[in-house]
Amino acid sequence: MEPRLIGWINRWVNERWPLSSLLRLSLDEEIPGGSSFFYTEGSAILIIFALQVVTGILQLFFYVPTIDHAYDSLSYLRTEVPFGWLIHGLHYWGANLMIVVLVVHMLRVFIWGAYKTPRELVWLAGVLLVMITMAFSFTGAPLPWDQSGYWAGEVGTSIAGTTPLIGDLAKRLLRGGENMGQLTLSRLFVMHTSVLPLALLALFGLHFIAFRTSGAVGPWDALKRRVPGPFWPDQAYKDILMGTAIFVLLIFLSVFVPPGFAGKVDVLDTTYVPKPEWNYLFLYQALKYFHGPLEPVGSVGVPTIIVLLLVMLPFIDRGPERNPLRRPFVMLCGFIFCAALLALTLIGYYSPGRAEMSGSSSGKPVVAGPQLSARSGQAGQKDNGMQIFQSAGCTACHNVEGTGGTIGPSLSGGALIGKGRAWTVEQIRNPRSHNPNTIMPAFTSLSGAQVDILVSFLVGPGSVSASQQAGAAEAGSSSQLSPQLENVPQMGVKQQSSPEAVSGAMVGEAAREIGNSERGAVLFKNYCSSCHGPKGTLGMPNPGSDEGNVPRLNPVSRALYSREPKIFAADIDRFIQHGSVPPGKRPSLGMLAFGDTNTLTQQEIANVEAYVMSINGVDRAQIINPGLKPRNFFILIVVIYVLILLIQGGIRIKKNIE
Amino acid sequence: MEQEGYTPEAGQEDTTRRRFLKWLLGIIAAVNVFIAGIPFLRSLAGPAAKARSGDWLKVASISSLPEGRPVAIRFMAERQDAYIHNTVLHSAWVIKHSPDEITVFSPVCPHLGCYYQWDQRLGRFECPCHASVFALDGKVLGGPAPRPLDTLQTRIDNGNLFIKWERFQVGTPSKVTIA
Numbered sequence: 001m002e003p004r005l006i007g008w009i010n011r012w013v014n015e016r017w018p019l020s021s022l023l024r025l026s027l028d029e030e031i032p033g034g035s036s037f038f039y040t041e042g043s044a045i046l047i048i049f050a051l052q053v054v055t056g057i058l059q060l061f062f063y064v065p066t067i068d069h070a071y072d073s074l075s076y077l078r079t080e081v082p083f084g085w086l087i088h089g090l091h092y093w094g095a096n097l098m099i100v101v102l103v104v105h106m107l108r109v110f111i112w113g114a115y116k117t118p119r120e121l122v123w124l125a126g127v128l129l130v131m132i133t134m135a136f137s138f139t140g141a142p143l144p145w146d147q148s149g150y151w152a153g154e155v156g157t158s159i160a161g162t163t164p165l166i167g168d169l170a171k172r173l174l175r176g177g178e179n180m181g182q183l184t185l186s187r188l189f190v191m192h193t194s195v196l197p198l199a200l201l202a203l204f205g206l207h208f209i210a211f212r213t214s215g216a217v218g219p220w221d222a223l224k225r226r227v228p229g230p231f232w233p234d235q236a237y238k239d240i241l242m243g244t245a246i247f248v249l250l251i252f253l254s255v256f257v258p259p260g261f262a263g264k265v266d267v268l269d270t271t272y273v274p275k276p277e278w279n280y281l282f283l284y285q286a287l288k289y290f291h292g293p294l295e296p297v298g299s300v301g302v303p304t305i306i307v308l309l310l311v312m313l314p315f316i317d318r319g320p321e322r323n324p325l326r327r328p329f330v331m332l333c334g335f336i337f338c339a340a341l342l343a344l345t346l347i348g349y350y351s352p353g354r355a356e357m358s359g360s361s362s363g364k365p366v367v368a369g370p371q372l373s374a375r376s377g378q379a380g381q382k383d384n385g386m387q388i389f390q391s392a393g394c395t396a397c398h399n400v401e402g403t404g405g406t407i408g409p410s411l412s413g414g415a416l417i418g419k420g421r422a423w424t425v426e427q428i429r430n431p432r433s434h435n436p437n438t439i440m441p442a443f444t445s446l447s448g449a450q451v452d453i454l455v456s457f458l459v460g461p462g463s464v465s466a467s468q469q470a471g472a473a474e475a476g477s478s479s480q481l482s483p484q485l486e487n488v489p490q491m492g493v494k495q496q497s498s499p500e501a502v503s504g505a506m507v508g509e510a511a512r513e514i515g516n517s518e519r520g521a522v523l524f525k526n527y528c529s530s531c532h533g534p535k536g537t538l539g540m541p542n543p544g545s546d547e548g549n550v551p552r553l554n555p556v557s558r559a560l561y562s563r564e565p566k567i568f569a570a571d572i573d574r575f576i577q578h579g580s581v582p583p584g585k586r587p588s589l590g591m592l593a594f595g596d597t598n599t600l601t602q603q604e605i606a607n608v609e610a611y612v613m614s615i616n617g618v619d620r621a622q623i624i625n626p627g628l629k630p631r632n633f634f635i636l637i638v639v640i641y642v643l644i645l646l647i648q649g650g651i652r653i654k655k656n657i658e
Numbered sequence: 659m660e661q662e663g664y665t666p667e668a669g670q671e672d673t674t675r676r677r678f679l680k681w682l683l684g685i686i687a688a689v690n691v692f693i694a695g696i697p698f699l700r701s702l703a704g705p706a707a708k709a710r711s712g713d714w715l716k717v718a719s720i721s722s723l724p725e726g727r728p729v730a731i732r733f734m735a736e737r738q739d740a741y742i743h744n745t746v747l748h749s750a751w752v753i754k755h756s757p758d759e760i761t762v763f764s765p766v767c768p769h770l771g772c773y774y775q776w777d778q779r780l781g782r783f784e785c786p787c788h789a790s791v792f793a794l795d796g797k798v799l800g801g802p803a804p805r806p807l808d809t810l811q812t813r814i815d816n817g818n819l820f821i822k823w824e825r826f827q828v829g830t831p832s833k834v835t836i837a
Contacts, residue, residue: 054698061701081704083697083700084701240683240690243690505716507736625705644685657675
């Protein structure tokens with residue numbers, strides 16, 4: 001366009017709207033000592049926020065905040081919408097990086113002494129912005145309504161509930177009632193997408209105008225401050241370079257470290273150990289040091305003290321000196337403050353919860369450490385028995401203390417105490433000797449010592465000696481336990497059908513959910529490996545069936561395998577839901593109907609399916625419509641940026657620009 | 659974006675360098691917007707439609723079907739709309755010629771998509787909308803229908819009839835699967 005025309009438009013607009021003044025406010029600034037990469041974090045935060053707004057709005061096109069569809073709608077976005085993986089990945093990593101850059105920004109302002117008179121308001125608005133950002137993190141995490149987000153929300157709102165006097169009200173306000181549910185999700189959603197963004201914009205205005213009013217602080221060294229430099233374009237250029245670097249980093253993380261699929265909310269799945277997001281770990285850890293009536297000190301006192309310290313900083317440290325070397329006391333306090341937060345975060349990260357998850361024990365939620373160490377002697381042996389009970393696969397059919405299936409009789413509370421040791425050993429080693437119709441497999445692979453521990457666990461260690469009890473137990477065996485056992489095959493026949501018929505049956509909810517294969521592995525070990533072998537690599541003998549063995553799942557039969565994750569999941573889902581009886585005269589083992597009998601929840605079945613698929617080389621969370629394959633997309637953008645770098649370098653050399 | 663009212667200090671009026679920086683800044687910003695913007699727009703445009711054959715659905719046991727006479731059977735099928743899955747009721751016309759020879763017609767008239775009826779008295783299918791008439795084997799006997807009745811894939815397994823539910827483009831002489 002002609003310069004005259006631009007001038008005319010410029011005048012026309014400015015007579016009616018203060019465009020030039022606004023541009024001057026945002027761009028026209030002198031920085032004492034000139035531009036620096038040290039000053040780029042503020043703009044970087046703004047750029048990340050802009051990206052959060054855009055990716056957030058895009059997610060709203062797909063996500064629905066309802067407890068029955070939130071997880072599936074997000075899974076759909078991430079796997080079936082072109083570049084949905086990128087949108088969600090950028091939002092997820094942007095949220096994390098935002099907090100990192102905020103911390104860097106605060107540290108820089110602290111070291112530079114940029115909160116001192118007349119810049120107290122800039123600092124105060126900044127502290128509020130940090131709190132808003134933490135609130136974004138808190139309200140955003142539960143929105144997928146997956147295991148990790150749900151528990152973060154559950155624990156977070158419970159912490160609010162420990163506040164003295166107003167705790168109950170606060171909790172109810174956050175949850176929309178007593179319990180976590182649809183109203184909670186709606187609330188968190190509205191906070192995350194309407195209330196907090198508006199609050200953040202308002203505070204950003206306050207922060208930014210206060211900043212421009214007082215101006216940039218520049219270096220503390222008076223000599224270095226002498227030569228000023230403009231914000232536009234010198235600092236803005238450095239800002240956009242930093243912003244671009246962050247953008248590329250976010251894409252890199254989205255491509256190579258995509259956020260996981262934690263599986264849909266399932267309060268019954270005890271293989272999940274709740275842990276807060278990394279940015280709340282310091283609070284999680286601090287909470288562990290306060291028990292009983294002191295709990296509010298940790299849950300409310302610690303964050304209040306942190307916020308108060310931050311708010312008071314410009315009013316405590318009031319001297320004009322900005323050189324960090326000349327204010328050692330404040331720097332030391334700041335260092336201790338940061339070290340404490342970092343230490344709590346690291347201790348929280350490495351605390352038992354995580355170790356428990358990889359272990360073979362029940363993996364029940366462990367919130368506080370001391371519970372772990374309270375076990376000894378008798379209890380230890382019981383644990384050991386429970387461990388074998390689970391790892392041998394007994395939990396697939398038998399329920400003990402609330403864990404396990406319903407296909408076989410419940411073995412809680414010394415159900416076998418009247419049977420004696422010898423009967424129980426025989427029942428484990430050769431169950432058909434007691435009931436020729438039983439579908440219970442013979443556990444011949446357990447060692448004598450393991451069976452011993454298992455029997456002690458089921459019968460009780462000091463009950464009756466084996467030899468005394470053997471005969472009596474044999475005599476009474478049919479009266480007490482058999483009625484329950486006789487139910488088993490009947491139930492099996494009703495629920496199970498031949499593999500061909502199963503292939504036409506309806507798939508369950510689980511087949512449509514993207515499960516978590518890591519937790520599926522734990523379930524597989526407890527429920528499936530007794531027949532299908534560890535990691536599905538073996539098929540136990542199955543006399544009476546045409547095959548002679550239980551089918552191996554690693555590799556799985558070609559008839560069930562599919563490269564398309566949805567089809568693969570549906571194929572194996574029908575068997576896990578409804579069970580099946582293998583062809584043959586009288587197969588001793590049949591696939592149990594884990595879904596129909598509620599032995600596993602749909603979410604747990606989804607996890608097992610994800611695991612079975614993973615051992616067959618198929619990722620349940622595979623991106624079906626990537627738009628462009630993530631790796632290729634990353635290569636493409638790197639090529640673009642490298643080209644720009646080379647071209648601008650060439651121009652610089654040719655035109656002799658520094 | 660030129661600013662007036664700002665006079666650079668001594669040593670800052672390096673105009674070539676500054677003009678170059680502004681250009682570069684603008685180009686990098688534009689590239690960033692494109693790199694983010696194109697995938698974002700693409701996500702809203704959605705995936706290209708991909709016809710996928712459905713699952714085998716068990717619709718009837720063979721022994722319950724009468725021989726040589728069409729019956730309308732109803733069955734549940736799963737429908738997926740983005741991330742919402744629900745089961746919908748479909749119907750189809752089944753003709754058992756013999757226990758191992760079965761034809762299944764889509765209930766949708768290939769003319770304009772109405773659901774046609776079987777006239778027992780005249781022994782033919784009739785569409786109430788535009789009076790297309792089809793024989794028992796699906797051939798067009800009269801009316802505007804551009805092609806015979808559409809057959810659905812069938813499979814007989816263990817005495818049960820399985821079919822694959824599909825829909826076809828209407829109004830065209832050839833049978834084209836649409837969903």
